[in-house]
Amino acid sequence: MHIKRARTIKPAQIRHLLRVTEATSWHPERNALILLLGLICGMRISEIGTAWRYSNVGLIFVARLIERAADMPLEAAIKQRVSTPLGISTLRFATERSELCGE
Structure with a gap:
């Protein structure tokens, strides 16, 4: 799998995270924080919204957003x-x- 940095960073939206189209990939051997940083910094395996690939990263991020918003x-x-x-x-x-x- 080739991971590349997007030339112009198109931000992932919550809908991309819930649809698992945020263009990241889950790797059990990698730390979730590192994967979230990749999401934030624009490290992508495809253009956002163009491919589906199962990943817990976006769902973990949405869970943390809900916790912070709801306190x-x-x-x-x-x-x-x-x-x-x-x-x-x-x-x-x-x-x-x-x-x-x-x-």
Whole structure:
């Protein structure tokens, strides 16, 4: 995989992060902070919005944005602003690998 720096940095938008089209790539052996810095600094594997590639990087970044905007942990923010108003009582977050299905 070839990673290049864009000549003109087109900023990734939240919609790109949620659609996993922010043009980064997840590498389990790399530190998430380094991957986020690559996203911010314009290190891309493709033009933003033109290719889909599964990556936790954008989703991690969106989770942190929600926590900062809501001034509370992600799980509490989702419960308060999404699941409770919708009447959803069975939503849960797996925070440990052992909580995932099939583990």
